[in-house]
Amino acid sequence: MDLDKILEAVAEFVEPHRGKGKVADYIPALASVDPNKFGMAVATRDGTCHKIGDADECFSIQSISKVFTFSLALQKVGDTLWERVGREPSGSAFNSIVQLEHERGIPRNPLINAGAIVVTDHLIDNGDADATTEMLLGVLRDHAEDESIAIDMEVARSESETGARNRSLAHFMASFGNLDNDVETILSAYFRHCALALSCSQLARAALFLAFDGKDPVTRERIVTPQRCRRINAVMMTCGHYDNSGDFAFRIGLPGKSGVGGGVLVIAPGEGAIAVWSPGLNEAGTSTVGALALEALVEQTGWSVFG
Template identity: 55%
Template sequence: MTADLEAIVTDVAAMMRGAQERGSVASYIPELAKVDASQFGLAVATADGRVVTGGDADTGFSIQSISKVFALTLALGKVGDQLWDRVGREPSGTAFNSIVQLEHEHGIPRNPFINAGAIVVTDINLGGHQPRVAIGEILRFLHYLAGDDDIAINEAVAASETASGFRNMALANYMRAFDNVRHDVDLVLGAYFHQCAIEMSCRQLALAGRYLMLDGRHPGGGRVVSPRRARRINALMLTCGHYDASGDFAFRVGIPGKSGVGGGIMAVVPGRASIAVWSPGLNASGNSHLGTLALEELARRTGWAGFSPP
C-alpha cells in the first residue's frame, strides 16, 4: 500500500499542478492576497508512521481556520462538555462570518468552526490571561503534536487580519452583549487573529493531525484526548468543517476535514491517515478549490471515502 500511496500522491500532485482553474486567493485579508496561487502541496501521514508528500508540501502557509480544531481540543481539555453550553454542534448553512444566524440564536454560535464559535472558544482558552499566554499555549501544543518547534506565527498576517477584521469585531461585540464573550473583546480578538496567523507546511499539519487519526493517542506515546473526544471532533469536522459547503464536501470526499481561507485543508481518515493539502485559490464557499479536488481524487483512489459516491 505504501508504494501505491506514493504513486497516488505523486499523480494527484501532478494533476493539480497542471489544473487551469485554480480559484481565487482570499483578497479580503491583504497579506493572503499576495500569495502565489500556482502553488500546491499534499502530505499524508499514515498510521504506520510514514509521511508521503507531493508538490509544495514543505512550503509554509497561513492555516487560518484549521487552527480552530486545535483550539477546540485545548478548550475541551479546560472546561469539558460545559463548552457546549456556549457553542452549538450543528452545521451552520451560512457563511463562516455571518451575523444573521447569531442574532436569531441569541448570541450562541451554531458550531465551533464558524468564526463566531471559534471566538467563543478563544475566549475560553484565554482563561483570564493576556493573549500572549493563550497564543503560547496553542503554539506549544502544535509543537508537541507535530514534533516540530519551528512552527510559528506569521506576524505580517496577524497584523493584516487585525487591520481588516471588522466582521470578526462585530461578531465578538455582539456576543459580548449576550455575555457569551467574557473577556475584553480586544484581548480575545488579539489571541484569535494570532491563532489564525499560525504558519505551517502540509507536512507539519499532517503530523499535527495524527492524534485524531489514532483515536486520541499521540504517536510518540501517551494520550492527547480520549477516544470518545477524538471521534466527536472528527464528527464535527465532517459536518461543520467546510461552512455552508460541509454537506457537499462530505458527499464528494467523505472524510472529516477542516478548511482555512489560507487555502489549506486538514483531513483525517480514522485509523489510516492524517492528510494536509494546500492550494491558495478558493472556491465560492471559501474553501481551497484544488485542495478539495485533490482530496476527492485521493479518497477515490485509496478507497478511504466514507460517504462519497463510487
Template identity: 55%
Template sequence: MSDLGQLIGEVHAELSVRLGEGQVANYIPELAKVPVERFGIAVATVGGEVFTAGDALEPFSIQSISKLFTLTLALGKVGDGLWSRVGREPSGNRFNSIVQLEYEQGRPRNPFVNAGAIAVTDLILAGYRPKEAIGDIVRFVRFLAGDEAIVIDADVARSERDTGFRNFALAQFMRSFNVITHPADEVLGVYFHHCAIAMNCAQLARAALFLAAKGQNPVTGHSVVSAARARRINSLMMMCGHYDGSGDFAFRVGLPGKSGVGGGIVAVVPGVCTVAVWSPGLDANGNSLIGTAALELLAQRANWSVFE
C-alpha cells in the same frame, strides 16, 4: 505504503494543469500576496511514515484550520461545559455571518464558524493574559506536530487585525449576551494570532494524526484526547468543517476535514492516516478548489471513506 507516495504524486501531477483556478483570500491583504499556483500534498500514516508531493514543505497560513486545535485545547481545559457556549450544528451560512448569531441570541452554531471559534478562544483566555494564551496554543500545536519550528506569521496576524471589522462586530455582539467574557480586543488579539499560525502540509498532517488514531499520537504514544472525544471532533469536522460547503465536501470526499481560507485542508482517514493539502485558490465557499479536488481523487483511488 510506498504506493501511497506514488498515489499522491500522480494526483498532484494530474491536477497541476489546473493551477491558477480559484481566487485567493484577497480580503486579508497578506493572503492576497500568496501565489495562486502553489499546490502541496502530504500524508502522515499511523505507522509513522510521511509522504509529500509538490509544495508540501512550504509554510502557509493555516487560518481556520487552527480552530480544530483550539477546540481540542479548550475541550481539555473546560470539558463538555464548552457546549453551553457553542452549538454543534451545521450553519448553512457564511463563516462570518452575523444574521444567524442574532437569531440565536449570541450563541454560535458551531465551533468552526468565526463566532464559534471566537467563543472558544475566550474560554482558552480564561486565567491568562493574551500573550500567555497565544503561547499556550502555539506550544500545543508544536506538541501535536512534534516540531518546535512552527511559528505565527506576524504580518498575517497584523493584516487580519487591521481588516477584521466583522469579527470585532461578532465579538461585541456575543459579549452583549455574555457568550464571551473578556474584552473583545483581547479575545480577537488571540484569535487573529492563532489563525496566523504558519505550517506546511507535512507539519499539518502530523499535527492532526491523533484524530486518525483514537486520540493518541501513534508516533510518540502520547494521549491527546480520549477515543470518544476524537470521534466527536471528527464528527464536527464532517458536519461543519467546510462552512456552508460541508455537505458538498462530505458528499464528494467522505472524510472528516477542516479547511482554511489560506488554502489548506486537513482530512482524517480513521485508523489509516491524515492528509493535508494546500492550494490558495478558493471556491465560492472559501475552500481550496484544487485541494478539495485532490482529496476527492485520493479518497476515490485509495477507497477511503467513513461511509462504508
C-alpha cells in the same frame, strides 16, 4: 498501498486545474500568495509523511487552527463548552451575523468564526492572550514534533487591521453575555492563532492523533479521549467547510477543515491525516484544487468513512 505513487497520480490529475479559484484578497497579507502553489502530505500510523509538490512550504493555516483550539477547549472545560456554542452546521458564510442574532448570541458550531471566538475565550486565563497564544504554539510544536512552527505576525496584523466583521461578531456575543474576557483580548489571541504558519507536512503530523482515537500513534501520548476525538471528527465532518460542508462530505467523505489560506486538513480514521494546500478558493472559502486532490486521493485509497 504505495502512497507515494498515489500522490504522484493525484498531482498529475490536478495539474491542469492549478491556479483555479480566487485567492483570499480581503486579507491583504494573503493577496500576494502565488495561486499556482500546490502541496499535499499524508502522515501515517508510523509517523511517515508521504508528500508531493510544495508540501514543505509554510502557509497561513487560518481557520484550520480552529480544530486545535476546539480540541484544547474540550480538554479544558469538557461538555460545558456546549452551553455557549452549538454543534450544528451553519448553512451560512463563515463570518455571518444573521444566525447569531436569531439564536441570541450562541454560535452554531466551534468551527465558524463566532464559534471559534467563544472557544478562544474559554482558553484565556486571567485575561492573558499572550500566554494562551504561547500555549497553543507549544501544543502544535509538540504534536508536530517540530519547534520551528511559528505565527506569521504580518498576517496577524493584517487580520487585526481588517477584522471589523470579527469585532462585530464578538461585541454582539458579548452583548448577550456569551464572552467572559475583553473583546480585544480575545481577538488578540484569535487573530494570532489564525495566522499560524505550517507546511502540509507539519499540519498532517500535528493532527495525526485525530486519526487514531485521540492518541498519537508515534509517541503513544493520549491527547484527547476516544469519545472526544470522535466528537471533534464529527463536527469537522458536518461543519468543517461552512456552507460547503455537505458537498465536501458528499465528494470526499472524510472529516475535514478548510482555511482561507488555501489549506485543507482531512482525517482518515485508522489510516492517517492528510493536508493539502492550494491558495485558490471556491465561493465557500475551500481550496478549489485542494478539494479536487482530496477527491482523487479518496478514490485511489478508498478511505471514505462511508466505504
